[in-house]
Amino acid sequence: xxxxxxxxxxxxxxxxxxxxxxxxxxxxxxxxxxxxxxxxxxxxxxxxxxxxxxxxxxxxxxxxxxxxxxxxxxxxxxxxxxxxxxxxxxxxxxxxxxxxxxxxxxxxxxxxxxxxxxxxxxxxxxxxxxxxxxxxxxxxxxxxxxxxxxxxxxxxxxxxxxxxxxxxxxxxxxxxxxxxxxxxxxxx
Numbered sequence: 210x211x212x213x214x215x216x217x218x219x220x221x222x223x224x225x226x227x228x229x230x231x232x233x234x235x236x237x238x239x240x241x242x243x244x245x246x247x248x249x250x251x252x253x254x255x256x257x258x259x260x261x262x263x264x265x266x267x268x269x270x271x272x273x274x275x276x277x278x279x280x281x282x283x284x285x286x287x288x289x290x291x292x293x294x295x296x297x298x299x300x301x302x303x304x305x306x307x308x309x310x311x312x313x314x315x316x317x318x319x320x321x322x323x324x325x326x327x328x329x330x331x332x333x334x335x336x337x338x339x340x341x342x343x344x345x346x347x348x349x350x351x352x353x354x355x356x357x358x359x360x361x362x363x364x365x366x367x368x369x370x371x372x373x374x375x376x377x378x379x380x381x382x383x384x385x386x387x388x389x390x391x392x393x394x395x396x397x
Contacts, residue, residue, distance in 0.1 A: 220275065221381040221395040222267045224260070226374070233374045237263060244270075253311060254324060255295040257371045261286070261321040262328055264369065264378040269329070272382055275363060282331040283361035284322045285351050287338040288370035292318040321369060334360050343368050343379070345392040353386045367396055 226236065237259045241251055244266055251259060269276045276282075296316050302308040314320065322335035334355055338347060348366050355361040366387075367380035381395040 220268070220272050220383070222264050222271065222378070223380075223396075224264060224267075224376070224378040226376050233260075233371065233376055248328060250324075250328075255292070255298075255320075255371075256376070257288075257292060257294060257318065257369060258321045258324040260371055260376055260378050261325050261369045264367075264380045265325050265329065265365065268365070268380050268382055275382060275384065276329075280332055281360070281362045282326075282329070282333050283352065283355045283364035284325060284331075284333050284335040285338075285348055285355075285364055285366045286319075286322065286336075287340060287343060287348060287368050288318065289339065289341050290370050290372045291339045292316050292320070294371045294373065325365070343396060345396060346389045348396075349387050349389045349392045352383060356384070356386060366392065 226233070233256050237256060240263045241248075241259075244263070246262075246266065248262070251262060254262070318339065319335065319337040322333065322337060325331070326333040326335065336351060338344065340347075352364040352366050355364055363382055363384040365380060365382050367378070369378045369380070370376065379396040381392070
C-alpha cells in the first residue's frame, strides 16, 4: 500500500492583528459565524483557544483529504505570551473576589491543544512551547520525531498567541518530515 504524501508548502493558515483598536472578541465571533461552526462550547473558551479553533478549522477545510486520517494528529504549538491574557483576567477575579472556574481552566496555555483535540475528536500527542520568537528548528525537530517514531500520522504545527487585542496565528499541517527552512516558509 502506497502512502499518499501531501504538498507541505500548500498547507498553512495565517491570521495576524497587531492593532489594539480592533476587538478580538468581535473578530472571533464573526469568524465563528462566517465558518458556520456549530460548536456552542466555543463561547465559553478563552481567546487563545478560540483563535486556535478558528485557525484549525480553516486549515482542516483547506486540507480535507489530509485530515481524513485524523486518529493520530500531533499538535505542536508555541507562543510568547503563554496564557497571560487569561491569567490577567483570573488575577482580576482574585483581586475582586469573583474568581471563576471558567476562567481558571484557561490559565494554562496547553489547554488550546485539548480544546482543538476535543472539537476534532483527535487522539493527540501535544506540546506547547513558550519562547520570545517562533523557533522553527525546535518545532520541525519535534514534529519529525513524532512522525518517525510512528506516534502520529500528521502534525499540526505553529504559533498561536493572544494578548489583549493583539493576536497572531500561523499554522501548518505536515504528514512527512519537514526541514527547518520549509517550516520557516510556511510560518513566517
